Amino acid sequence: MDATSAPATIEELLDRILALSDGLPKRLKQCADYVTANPDRVAVSTVAEMAEAAGVQPSAFMRFCQVLGFSGYSQMQRLFRNAYTQHWPDYATRLEKLRQSSGGSSSALLAEFIEAGRLSLENLAKTIDPQTFDAAIRTLSRAKMVHIAGMRRAFSVASYLAYAFEKMGVPCMLHDSVGNLDSRRAIRKDDAVIAITFTPYSSETVELAEAGRRAGAGVVAITDSLAGPLRPVTPLLLTVQEADFGNFRSLSATLSLSMALAVAVGMAVKKRRNGIS
Amino acid sequence: MDATSAPATIEELLDRILALSDGLPKRLKQCADYVTANPDRVAVSTVAEMAEAAGVQPSAFMRFCQVLGFSGYSQMQRLFRNAYTQHWPDYATRLEKLRQSSGGSSSALLAEFIEAGRLSLENLAKTIDPQTFDAAIRTLSRAKMVHIAGMRRAFSVASYLAYAFEKMGVPCMLHDSVGNLDSRRAIRKDDAVIAITFTPYSSETVELAEAGRRAGAGVVAITDSLAGPLRPVTPLLLTVQEADFGNFRSLSATLSLSMALAVAVGMAVKKRRNGIS
DNA sequence: ACTTTCATGGAAGATATGTTCCATATTTGG
DNA sequence: CCAAATATGGAACATATCTTCCATGAAAGT
Known part of the structure; x- marks a missing residue:
């Protein structure tokens, strides 16, 4: 039995992926790459969706979760779901929030540059x-x-x-x-x-x-x-x-x-x- | 039968909630209040969780979704999940198509790059x-x-x-x-x-x-x-x-x-x- | 070249979740 | 105060999703 217990935070999880990923079989590596590149999707996707996006079978994705120390996909997903709240789904609202964010004007600045970019493209x-x-x-x-x-x-x-x-x-x-x-x-x-x-x-x-x-x-x-x-x-x-x-x-x-x-x-x-x- | 069809965007959904919420029964109003206060939770929660957080029974929450014009909770949730999950179009195959269609107008190519830029910014x-x-x-x-x-x-x-x-x-x-x-x-x-x-x-x-x-x-x-x-x-x-x-x-x-x-x-x-x- | 070990894909089984139904409680109008 | 209409809660049902298992295929070592 694997003595490694499940990561408790997303940072821990990413560290573990990084540590393991070199010695991982092909399909599991695909999973690792996809998850590290799109960690945000875990919260809102089913295993089937994740597996397809990573180009593997659902069962392979399950193995990936288990190698990481989770009992299965659900447990891993729970981690991401709990940490989820920060990102806001809608572009317009999110941009508005960035602009108004009281924490400092830097986010507002970023929002302006993003908007400038979008206008230029249009x-x-x-x-x-x-x-x-x-x-x-x-x-x-x-x-x-x-x-x-x-x-x-x-x-x-x-x-x-x-x-x-x-x-x-x-x-x-x-x-x-x-x-x-x-x-x-x-x-x-x-x-x-x-x-x-x-x-x-x-x-x-x-x-x-x-x-x-x-x-x-x-x-x-x-x-x-x-x-x-x-x-x-x-x-x-x-x-x-x-x-x-x-x-x-x-x-x-x-x-x-x-x-x-x-x-x-x-x-x-x-x-x-x-x-x- | 309710002639109202399901909202297609989160804005529409929030508008509809706002429009209806005054004439809503007590429990349904609770649902409306909770959803408008925590729209981000919808994407990552089950009906049971939402219902409990709103202080109602799951069945009440189901009715709430149906009043809004959805077939059920799943359909409403799909709205939030899709809005969050950025579905990048499959550019690799699109490029291949452009390449093959010998007429492959360069403007189409440019349009794709512009679109890619816009998505990235969002x-x-x-x-x-x-x-x-x-x-x-x-x-x-x-x-x-x-x-x-x-x-x-x-x-x-x-x-x-x-x-x-x-x-x-x-x-x-x-x-x-x-x-x-x-x-x-x-x-x-x-x-x-x-x-x-x-x-x-x-x-x-x-x-x-x-x-x-x-x-x-x-x-x-x-x-x-x-x-x-x-x-x-x-x-x-x-x-x-x-x-x-x-x-x-x-x-x-x-x-x-x-x-x-x-x-x-x-x-x-x-x-x-x-x-x- | 053969054996052993490990990885893979698919399908069957278990579980969680969504959905509906109906008896009961509550409100509304006479 | 009574009757009709509507809202509510909980349990039963259906479905989607997760999870496990095993036969097959590939790789590594002898």
Whole structure:
């Protein structure tokens, strides 16, 4: 018989999962992963639901509970049900609560940023022009190499794009100013440049885009205004209006756009390769 | 027969309770009062428990549910459970479908990413624990220097944090692997580390957080699981579940959280300085 | 290659929970 | 004060859910 007794708190439970999870059989590991990633669902789900979500049989999930020291799923669930009260089911109400939470203004701040993000996303869905988006994808997917430029706040977007392109197998180069190297010369005729900049526009980014244009490369811009400094450089302007909150722009919309762009380009590149070969 | 159909949302339900409650028999009114006062309990309690808490018999509570238009307690409970359980759509298969439908319009792809972002934000609002958030802010604002660690996809978050801290006048250092320098030694006792990593966790980030802990620095983690490798390192875990879309995490929630964190810390630091001076 | 041990999936059995029914109590209207 | 209508409590019934068991399949060690 297992001498280990049941965990008394969720922390204990998570500690125990962490301690055991390396030496666990495949299916039980699946359970462990799912529970640690979605601990909140335990309170409101049946074993059958949990098992399905974790991709195992109910009986496997039962074994998982027992390995942890519980008599069964019910006992484990009791732990989560008792600790449940904090989370409030409805988004609107919950947000309202965050905003008003008297414990300090920090939660209210978070609520504002969340709302700003949501507004930005909604706005993006409404304002994006599918034709420009498609054209941008075509341009980027034809390029031998994609150069990515973004400074300051746009740098996080640029670095994400680099990550995503890399993951999708699209050759790319992230231009940063480490060591103050001037890498403009690296852009060639059959490359493409993707420039990201917002007011106040960063001159380095604009210059890189211009260099790309001079070299005959395709240029795609992600920016916040149709009339910005990138307008003369390229017609492929993807504009994103982000809701800002006290000088901090949400970036949610910009990042979603970037992800979609990266994935679409990656898919197009793959299709092109298969088509040619 | 009651022509009224079951409420479809929790708001509707509460509205209906409010509308009916004046003309309700004594026991049913007790039920109404208890439910409006503790709506969160419905998702995790049995009828018997609810009835006892409301001071009535289970059968009375059943009648209450039926007066509201539900077939019984289960149906009403389903409302609360569904509202709580975030059912992320199955993005993996959706992406596959998009890929296969050769016409696969890129706008549809973008729409999916926007939707993923929106869901992530809503989920963040529902699951964030204000107390942990506040504690994280306190820890970071007391630090002489904030060290930021994040690799791969988390790097864009890290770089944004660095930008925001910089802008708020908080001394910070972004740890990247440029030149493969080992910068762990730079962490001192009265510093703090903010480590960002998601499954599959990056060992460099975890190591940096551990180094911080050993040095006696405060450690704050932004991650996706309560039981990840950062759990043994610090209790200050800010967990964010992002909707995945074909292996691409939305990051909207993570970034909103990061912005709020940066601004709150910046404000706290300024207050501290003014208080001391 | 064989045996032993362990993990797995499915289905059958046990239990808890939801639901209904009806006799009794309470209220309402004459 | 009486009769009709309605509300109430408790127990019986039905169902969903948990839990266990065992035959099968996979892995590890000899």
